[in-house]
Amino acid sequence: MRRGQPGAGTRHRRCERGSAAGLSAMGCPVRAVALLVAALLLLPPPARPAVLRPRVSANFECRASADGRLSRPRCRRGAPTGPPLTPPALALSTTRLCQPSLPCQPCLRVRLAVPASGIHGLQLDFLELGSNRAGWLQVWRRHRARGGVPVSAGHAAGMGVGGGASFTPCSLQWQVQFDCFPAESGRRVLVTLRTIPDRGLAISHSHVVATELQGPVFTHTWLPEVRAIEVAVPEGPALAVRLCHQLVLECEELPQPFHRRLLVPGGHHVSLPYEFLVPCLCVEASYPHRDSLRSKRCPFRERPDAYGPELWSSVRFHDYSSKDQMAMVLSASCPLHPRATLCWREVAAEAAPCHDIPNSTASEEEQAYTLDSVDMHPLLCFRFSYGNSSHVECPHRADTAWNVSLSARGLQLRLLLTSRVPASFSAALCQHRGGHCEPEAPVYTVTRPESSAPGELALLLPVQVLGSCVLVWRSDVRFARKQLLCPDVSHRHFGLLGLVLALGLVMTVLLLNCRSTWRMRNDAASCGRPVLLLYSPDSEEHLALVCALAELLRVGLGCEVHLDLWEAGGVGRAGALPWLYAQRSHVGRERGTVLLLWSRGSARLFRLWRGGEGGGEPRDAHDVFGAAMACLHGELGAAGRGRGWVLVYFSRLCSPRDVPRPLRPLPTYRLPQELPGLLGALRGGPPASSRHLHGRAKGLLLRLLEAEASKGVAGGGCGGGQLQPAGT
Structure with a gap:
């Protein structure tokens, strides 16, 4: 960060000599500027506002790009709303763009259909007449990735859209929907469609964005004891009401049997049940006629105390972990972006506490969370945090890549390690203090080389005092769960107690005959x-x-x-x-x-x-x-x-x-x-x-x-x- 040269003023004393001769021309305020810069660097970065990403829905695997006036679009495979168009066709309509914490604004929705043969992509050009604001959007066919987590795993898990001939990459026609191009109310927008490469197809249409009018009026009451929301319609015309999940651009209907759209006469009320109380649960009301204005309220978006207990019940977790990478994809009715960190449990029980691991935040992209260099263990889990609530999700597999057993003989503890993968393992003695067993130096390490066949590794540790336990962990990864093992000296196969008693007998005889x-x-x-x-x-x-x-x-x-x-x-x-x-x-x-x-x-x-x-x-x-x-x-x-x-x-x-x-x-x-x-x-x-x-x-x-x-x-x-x- 650069700062301008401080202005001239009264100098209290010389700053430094020698190499600071050049600085003396600037004056001692340089130090003040340096302290100010350091303070600014230490301040936490300002919270970035949520960036709206336009959405493209297509009946094929797609990717999209746009110019700088539009945010990077998100392209998914899914059925566009409404009946399919007969190619070539370009349909424009007005919809509403609703962003969190901002009032809704009108925008232009584009639906199109083109023959798929001989083209690799298409381009839409937008021009808002009057303001001359322009932009463009390109949609391309994406080839399916091989191996690893699917590129569209998160979307495929949460679409709920069945397959069919119109959803294969080899479709005879492309059905695409773009939501949406922001425009001012009452403005006319010109849209032009072209193919890539250019096959001579060019379609241009214009559309006037409708002026925003006042929507229907209603009141609502939350009834937690019956898991429902009561909607009351004032005296006047009847309203069609429903519950829906507000996504970025539209409010999607709830799954059956909670999908109910009821016509409520003026002066009456109705109770609408819901499945889960989630932050995107909204109440929507409209007049009975087609293309009616709609009013929508989302009362729980800023109420984490209300939806916190039920939030994680509405989320499905898909485990894609493999080797040393922990990966999970979330499928939820709400567009959640929780924070995921690692934690470990001492026992395999849902009620058991999960201890946080520092500096273990997973990276997230399209609700897919990944973290590398992790020892895959059934008790090493992800903790997802959203608002003031959290949820622990452990790997969906019970087997481990390595196991360890402990035996005691004489004055030694013998660790027998079996591993299916090349790895290094460390062990250290520990003593229980304050409910925890902290490792003590020295640390013993044994390694199974990359080229070796799966087998057993032995590690011997000295017994310092009775009651000593051993912490064992995988040491060739960044994140690993320390496994606590304590020898059972009462077992008949363990000779430690017998040897200690024998030595105690010898010492007793020696003490009795000390003279x-x-x-x-x-x-x-x-x-x-x-x-x-x-x-x-x-x-x-x-x-x-x-x-x-x-x-x-x-x-x-x-x-x-x-x-x-x-x-x-x-x-x-x-x-x-x-x-x-x-x-x-x-x-x-x-x-x-x-x-x-x-x-x-x-x-x-x-x-x-x-x-x-x-x-x-x-x-x-x-x-x-x-x-x-x-x-x-x-x-x-x-x-x-x-x-x-x-x-x-x-x-x-x-x-x-x-x-x-x-x-x-x-x-x-x-x-x-x-x-x-x-x-x-x-x-x-x-x-x-x-x-x-x-x-x-x-x-x-x-x-x-x-x-x-x-x-x-x-x-x-x-x-x-x-x-x-x-x-x-």
């Missing part, structure tokens, strides 16, 4: 150095055993334990392999120990790794076990011969034969029999000789093995279904 525990630490039996615990992802039960052993080393024996299941946040942010190499480097600098917990499942995975290794590198970027084997393979080949690595196994679950020959040079300990030697290796000194330590730790390990054996770990070996490590 002996402190003596154990004073005897330097604690680790004192970091321990990196590695394992093979055999089964969920095996993961629970790994977590329990790590907890025993950390709490009962005082070790600094690093475990990917406990550090899923760091694994998710850095990646599985960078996290592993960083932890190995840290343990090496601190002269700690890499504790490799071996099992029969580890032996199977080791054979698979040896059979497909490519230069000792892991085949999968998320394969922590394969990366550990590659790291160990490199260190065994160096001069250190695997220094800092220790292999342990449980005697009840594995045997020495399950340890591969390349790994047998590593220090190997059998638990619980060789626990003192393991403790000595962990603290970098001689084997622990404390009889109390040996008996106590052995008892804890035996309880741990018995608890796991009761779940079926001992009977089923160390194998099982493969599970992805955390952060993948």
